[in-house]
Amino acid sequence: MTPALRLIDLCKNFGAAAVLDGLNLEVPESSVFGLIGPNGAGKTTTIKILMNILQASSGRAEVLGVDSRQLGPDALAEIGYVSENQDLPDWMTVEYFLAYLKPFYPTWDDARAAQLVRQFELPRDRKLRHLSRGMWMKAALASSLAYRPRLLVMDEPFSGLDPLVREDLIEGILESAEETTILVSSHDLAEIESFASHIGYLDRGRLQFSEEMASLTSRFREIEVTVDSPVRLPEGNQWPAHWLRPEAMPAVVRFVDTRFDAERTPLEIHRLFQEVRHIVANPMPLRAIFVTLARSRSKAA
Amino acid sequence: MHQALHILRKDVRHLYLEILLVWVLAFVLAWIGGGLAEVLLLATSAFLIGRLIHAEPIPGDRQFWITRPYRWRSLAGAKLAFVVSFIAVPVCLAQLAMVWKAGFPLAHSLPGLLWSQVLLLLCAWVPIAALATVTSSTPAFLSVAVFPIAAGLMGTGLPFLNRPWPGGLEWVRTVAAGAVFAAAAAWVCFWQYRQRRTTGSRALAAGAAVASVCAYVLLPWPPAYRLQSWLAPQPSDGASLRVTLNPVLFQPAPRFGAPALFHLPLTIGGVPAGDEVRIDVAAVTIESRDGRRWKQNLFSMRSLSAKDGSTQYDGGFPMEPALLEAVKSQPVTVRASVYLTLFGRAREKTAVIGEAAAVTVADGLRCFRDRFGVVYCQSVFRWPGELVYAKLTDTILNPIDTLISYAPFPAGFGLDPIETHWASGPPLSAPEVTLVMKEPLAFVRRDVEAREVRVTNGFSFRGQTERF
Numbered sequence: 001m002t003p004a005l006r007l008i009d010l011c012k013n014f015g016a017a018a019v020l021d022g023l024n025l026e027v028p029e030s031s032v033f034g035l036i037g038p039n040g041a042g043k044t045t046t047i048k049i050l051m052n053i054l055q056a057s058s059g060r061a062e063v064l065g066v067d068s069r070q071l072g073p074d075a076l077a078e079i080g081y082v083s084e085n086q087d088l089p090d091w092m093t094v095e096y097f098l099a100y101l102k103p104f105y106p107t108w109d110d111a112r113a114a115q116l117v118r119q120f121e122l123p124r125d126r127k128l129r130h131l132s133r134g135m136w137m138k139a140a141l142a143s144s145l146a147y148r149p150r151l152l153v154m155d156e157p158f159s160g161l162d163p164l165v166r167e168d169l170i171e172g173i174l175e176s177a178e179e180t181t182i183l184v185s186s187h188d189l190a191e192i193e194s195f196a197s198h199i200g201y202l203d204r205g206r207l208q209f210s211e212e213m214a215s216l217t218s219r220f221r222e223i224e225v226t227v228d229s230p231v232r233l234p235e236g237n238q239w240p241a242h243w244l245r246p247e248a249m250p251a252v253v254r255f256v257d258t259r260f261d262a263e264r265t266p267l268e269i270h271r272l273f274q275e276v277r278h279i280v281a282n283p284m285p286l287r288a289i290f291v292t293l294a295r296s297r298s299k300a301a
Numbered sequence: 302m303h304q305a306l307h308i309l310r311k312d313v314r315h316l317y318l319e320i321l322l323v324w325v326l327a328f329v330l331a332w333i334g335g336g337l338a339e340v341l342l343l344a345t346s347a348f349l350i351g352r353l354i355h356a357e358p359i360p361g362d363r364q365f366w367i368t369r370p371y372r373w374r375s376l377a378g379a380k381l382a383f384v385v386s387f388i389a390v391p392v393c394l395a396q397l398a399m400v401w402k403a404g405f406p407l408a409h410s411l412p413g414l415l416w417s418q419v420l421l422l423l424c425a426w427v428p429i430a431a432l433a434t435v436t437s438s439t440p441a442f443l444s445v446a447v448f449p450i451a452a453g454l455m456g457t458g459l460p461f462l463n464r465p466w467p468g469g470l471e472w473v474r475t476v477a478a479g480a481v482f483a484a485a486a487a488w489v490c491f492w493q494y495r496q497r498r499t500t501g502s503r504a505l506a507a508g509a510a511v512a513s514v515c516a517y518v519l520l521p522w523p524p525a526y527r528l529q530s531w532l533a534p535q536p537s538d539g540a541s542l543r544v545t546l547n548p549v550l551f552q553p554a555p556r557f558g559a560p561a562l563f564h565l566p567l568t569i570g571g572v573p574a575g576d577e578v579r580i581d582v583a584a585v586t587i588e589s590r591d592g593r594r595w596k597q598n599l600f601s602m603r604s605l606s607a608k609d610g611s612t613q614y615d616g617g618f619p620m621e622p623a624l625l626e627a628v629k630s631q632p633v634t635v636r637a638s639v640y641l642t643l644f645g646r647a648r649e650k651t652a653v654i655g656e657a658a659a660v661t662v663a664d665g666l667r668c669f670r671d672r673f674g675v676v677y678c679q680s681v682f683r684w685p686g687e688l689v690y691a692k693l694t695d696t697i698l699n700p701i702d703t704l705i706s707y708a709p710f711p712a713g714f715g716l717d718p719i720e721t722h723w724a725s726g727p728p729l730s731a732p733e734v735t736l737v738m739k740e741p742l743a744f745v746r747r748d749v750e751a752r753e754v755r756v757t758n759g760f761s762f763r764g765q766t767e768r769f
Binding site: 048051052053054072073074076077079081085086087088089091096100101103104105 | 303304307311314315356362363364365367368369370371372
């Protein structure tokens, strides 16, 4: 199956600063792909290159099988783009904004548009400039979902929104998830975790991993090892590279295993520590995984 | 097409107040004429174009439309249709109303009206749009627009921008500069809508502005003269014209530090009866015996007297000290290339004119007089490219506007189509006025040379030659 999005050795420099450094990524069709990463990781730049807003310095980006530099009206009619950094024609009312966009999209669905307006409780006759931030984002999302796009790209859609608005947005997104591939970049990991099927972690312009959410959450575990006598952490090459953020207390060792395996991990622990009394492997929320990775990278750098 | 109309409808809905303001100012212009109304209409039109383009700004990465399925042809077409419909058309109607109000026949004015629209579109509306396409917002557009206006106002005072040039040929360098400017502006618009390459477009726009100024300042006038000769209908080749370089007169420096002047009296003979010659420019080279050369162009040569088909002219230029010494101490050779225009085929039209309203005296000229008897004549879109005199008495023939243009176009650049000039000289005493018009027949160059010119205590001269 052709991926909905494909990035091949994508590089982007702003002057001497390399924002994207050989980024390779595939977003499967019909997935909800969460692109996460710390500030300055290159998420927005990646999305702007995908949408042909920015030009890559080198490499290639494909969107629905089309080179992003060649994205024309026909391809854009199948793509929705919602970004907190977007300027909308704020003199338009919500109703006129949707009516204005309708002729641009052959697949525009009036019933869907009306349903989104009702669902998001959008004030039809209010100008976009007079909408609250949450309403503004809902209007932007409604205008991008009403034509049932094959691909929806969202750049930080939840930032600065209250929980109720986030819930509304996610509900709207999920209703389209069956027919639409969704790429969403966000810092809001709890929200991403609630609906993303895939996760990509971007750091310093490079993709650190990209995998299904289930696989990710199953291989990350916070391990707590209780031992009978005080221990010291092994030094040098003895400590496995995939065990991050180790902490040693008199009778307890804690770390994050990034390749947890219910059979293999206990064996490795027993090999490294003597007199192991108890091993606890706690599942980690996405936020904890993100913090672990970000701090480890930061420490390594 | 459908998408273009859709965008156009949206822009009309968005900018209806600005459109209304342009229509009101166009009405005011038609009602009271040029001046402040012209400036306001131009400024408001520029503002409206800026707002129109910035409804879908080109530079930047935040504007909503770049991720929507806009077709660039539709977008550019919608903007062009808007400019034509809501700026060019009201301006055109205002001009039409002014022409009608001034009493000129509309059919006669049609070529000028159409050409005026072409000029306004290419040299005003499109360049303003180009500036808007390389700016991201209306405030930025207005800020940037201040620079060309300020540069234009300051530039008029800069000597290097005011290089002397034959007045009748001024249109050649204006067209050259304007063509560079308009072509670059059109290309910037096309490029921005097609590719959105703002950095390159800005560089192109800046380069074109510089190139346009360079074209205006650096273009030599001899090729312009050849072009003018080539364009002339040539009902006469001016073969009979003879140019004689008279004894060269050296005028010593007067007191109070004023520069010494080098005078160059010329006689032009062989002018057919009833015709008239004007010297557009005389390119003078003075060569000393040791091979040193001084070159000077005379753009203003006075007609001193006319007798038996010969007219005497005189012009002068300040002498630099080295030339002064050379001329004083030894004979020099003086060469002059004289570029002149032969006017003829005189036509006379007489009409009774009053103070109340202008009356048609000749094709394209309507005249009236004020209570002091001064004769005023009006034309539409441009002053005729021919000599026009008002015959105030049997013996007095006074020119109406001596600065005529040989431009072959039916209109000049501007919003106000009515040009008014007056006849110098004594007031008109009779109720009727006769206009005498002479059209340019030929543009001729004559090269003359005078050797062994010695200038002492006034002038001295020995030997002269004339070449054709």
